[in-house]
Amino acid sequence: MTEIIDGNAVASQIRDDLTAAIETLADAGARPGLATVLMGDDPASQTYVNMKQRDCEEVGIESHHVDVDGDASPAELYDAIADLNDDPDVHGYIVQAPVPDHVDYREVIRRVDPIKDVDGFHPENVGRLVAGDARFRPCTPHGIQKLLESAGVDPEGKDVTIVGRSDIVGKPLVNLLIQKAEDGNATVTVCHSRTDDLGAKTRSADIVVAAVGVPELIDGSMIGEGAVVIDVGVNRVDVSERRSEDSQTASDQSDTEKGYELVGDVEFESAKEQASAITPVPGGVGPMTRAMLLYNTVKAASLQEDVAVDLP
């Protein structure tokens, strides 16, 4: 039987554990605060920001929000960032990506105080992670590590193939998994659009992480028997197109009614036949990314308020 790794359940457990840590902080007079910054009015970004705020409320983190006009100058965004750097009630914040084209996202990240950089994207935090001295692990790779742990999969000595080299998943994940550390010590191969014979690289892996943003790129023929499959992709696919392809495909009814469904970078049904464990989309990595943002916010508050807490 293939194990379907339940990201919602693991994330829920982490949120419970964080609630206890937040109570410890509250008892010391320190309520963790997370701010979201949204420049422009992209509806998807608005949805993500709303979710993050709701997540905060559920666990007792105070949420703050700053809107910046989509036509504003970069300087106005920088001013908002400087204010958050100075605000003692805000222990961590994220600038929702993407920012408008006239703003350099790299420069935005560099202006975030590294101690409040709960995305873990600031160069100083990336550098610390590479050196094995991470302050904030980026949320998605950290969530993947927690999912592996929850499924009893120790990466030590395993062959891991990561498909995708993004700044937010592939790059930090290879750097975490090759560390000489308890949740590292894996032999990692990083693949991407220029990779020759991708199937050979995924088939020989004990653990496959797909984080490339191509719907169902990886099917069962590319998965070795008994491998663990982590699917980071969240791709919207038009339902009418898919129905003509395969009327049997499982899909979430409410999404189907909206005219699309969510699929991962892995073709779930065929990959499941090969895998010993696999994450679904949705309900796999996604909830973990959200939970680990709360984790980083609690850690940021703990560091800034100098109150020790137990982190899950």
Added chain:
Amino acid sequence: MTEIIDGNAVASQIRDDLTAAIETLADAGARPGLATVLMGDDPASQTYVNMKQRDCEEVGIESHHVDVDGDASPAELYDAIADLNDDPDVHGYIVQAPVPDHVDYREVIRRVDPIKDVDGFHPENVGRLVAGDARFRPCTPHGIQKLLESAGVDPEGKDVTIVGRSDIVGKPLVNLLIQKAEDGNATVTVCHSRTDDLGAKTRSADIVVAAVGVPELIDGSMIGEGAVVIDVGVNRVDVSERRSEDSQTASDQSDTEKGYELVGDVEFESAKEQASAITPVPGGVGPMTRAMLLYNTVKAASLQEDVAVDLP
């Protein structure tokens, strides 16, 4: 015929090109300066520092040196670092590793002004490199990229196996080679002491980089036919032991007279039979590491003095 990649020749060409850039800087009244900091009196470290100073003199970089007593407090070393951060004549400096046990090398690195961090070890510089926005590439991986280029080996689409995950070679090299960039776009596998079936990982690679510090760990049976082999290892081996093993082994006469010889992480003779190109030890990667330190110093001076130069 297997190509023996001549690191001395490539490094010499780079030094020549740097000399021109240094003249451009001098014409603008800006002489590049490199400082070395040595804490304690380790003879090997002393030798390295002397070599770096001699390299500087040869190309017209002003060299500075600071000695710190091996028994001094960390604070004394930090003071020396603060002075160098403030010294306008010093555009770059390195704190020679290893530092004594009572000093935290990580903390030392964090105190170096990132704009003067010509080793490229500061977390901010590591983070920028990972993001594809490197300021100073660490000298050894940068030198390896230059060696590949000189041998006409484009890493794009190639399978690269790196053996070793050190902060100064393996980690920065994987991050450079997976970049979506002209000298990147490789599919990279990082191996180390916990790797299962190392031979399979090196045999399937188009390019093998050995940077693990184990004498002749990788022999010809572990190299695929036609692969390019880059040997970063520099290991001293007792000659008397080796002679009893193999009286035919080539060795540098002067070193032999000292009772040891230098060997790489690759068994050169058997690997050469398989490889299309290979670096020797000595005379491969070593001279490149030294040349790229000069490169970074010139770049640091160019950035700090705001004088544009052509870098090789």
